[in-house]
Amino acid sequence: MTCQDVAQLLDGFVDTELPPAQLLDVARHAAICANCDGTIRELTGLRESVAWLVEGEARTLDLSGVWPAVAATIPSAMPRRSRGSVVPRQLPVWGAVMALAASVLLWLGTAGQSPSHAPKQIASVEQGATRARAWQAANHAVIDRLTGKDIAVRREPKSGTTVIWVNHTVEGANQ
Amino acid sequence: MTREMFGGVFAALASAMLIVPCTAEAQPLDIQVTTVRALEEGPCDPQLESLRPRLRHIAGYRAYHLLGEQQRRVAWRNTEAFDLGNGRSLVLLPKGMVDERVMMQVRLLEGRKRLVDTNVRLANGGTMVFGVGRDARSGDGAILILLRAQNSPQQTTSSTSP
Numbered sequence: 163m164t165c166q167d168v169a170q171l172l173d174g175f176v177d178t179e180l181p182p183a184q185l186l187d188v189a190r191h192a193a194i195c196a197n198c199d200g201t202i203r204e205l206t207g208l209r210e211s212v213a214w215l216v217e218g219e220a221r222t223l224d225l226s227g228v229w230p231a232v233a234a235t236i237p238s239a240m241p242r243r244s245r246g247s248v249v250p251r252q253l254p255v256w257g258a259v260m261a262l263a264a265s266v267l268l269w270l271g272t273a274g275q276s277p278s279h280a281p282k283q284i285a286s287v288e289q290g291a292t293r294a295r296a297w298q299a300a301n302h303a304v305i306d307r308l309t310g311k312d313i314a315v316r317r318e319p320k321s322g323t324t325v326i327w328v329n330h331t332v333e334g335a336n337q
Numbered sequence: 338m339t340r341e342m343f344g345g346v347f348a349a350l351a352s353a354m355l356i357v358p359c360t361a362e363a364q365p366l367d368i369q370v371t372t373v374r375a376l377e378e379g380p381c382d383p384q385l386e387s388l389r390p391r392l393r394h395i396a397g398y399r400a401y402h403l404l405g406e407q408q409r410r411v412a413w414r415n416t417e418a419f420d421l422g423n424g425r426s427l428v429l430l431p432k433g434m435v436d437e438r439v440m441m442q443v444r445l446l447e448g449r450k451r452l453v454d455t456n457v458r459l460a461n462g463g464t465m466v467f468g469v470g471r472d473a474r475s476g477d478g479a480i481l482i483l484l485r486a487q488n489s490p491q492q493t494t495s496s497t498s499p
Contacts, residue, residue, distance in 0.1 A: 300463035304438065307456040310445075318395045325395050327468040328445065328452045 163191045168198045176205050364489035365410045366431050370419045371483040372404040395466055396479055424448050427482060437461050439486040462487045
């Protein structure tokens, strides 16, 4: 390693950011080169001085007013957070009952229709895009629970068909 | 509103919720299970020729052989087993109709080993597929099991293939 090499690695050496092998090389060179050793000592001293100055400046900073300033902003935020939690308690019981009844009535209205209505409507529409959408919806299975080893769920993009693949050896596949 | 009136309203709603699903499930459920062997090369069975483009999208293989087709009218909340050959079986437990979907537990077994155990909601008249093996990108063959469930078939005009 030459003095030129050391000059390029000087910052990294002083900050101990070099890889161990390079740190060792620079240290070995400094041990036999008084010039580089002096440069390293100078730089190390300079860094220590800067650190000492910055630390001294930081000690003189008065941070006592920071927390009171933060605390002063908290009361204005409190009502906003509490408003959400107050609403359910203030909601009257009859309101909840009416909402429940309305949703049940709506559900009864849709569930009570004859099962034959939907397929007939689908069959009467002749447009290809609509038929494709109906196909997609028909073959799209909703999976509520799935267990097994090495399994994957796929949806065939064109028909929307749900496919559950089991990654498993098939005996006699080539027969 | 008194406590008694609340009780009456809730009782009426609860009984209505119980009655409506029962009427939908009073209809029989038709299950169709089709087993197909997918291969990279070879001829395709004439019965599956019309399905070949869709099966190719699903599994990626070129040739399809029909191994078996079973159709049964099954009872709700009764376990029904379909023999798929090679020690495999598809065990179904139809549970009910929810939002025009057939809700059922499906187990794909190999001997006593569960390859898949799932709860699905399949659209009335819709088809879903179980693939055993690997898809064409990495495998040399697969078994496809096409499962179709249809409630009240006598009133439905259209059928859906995969």
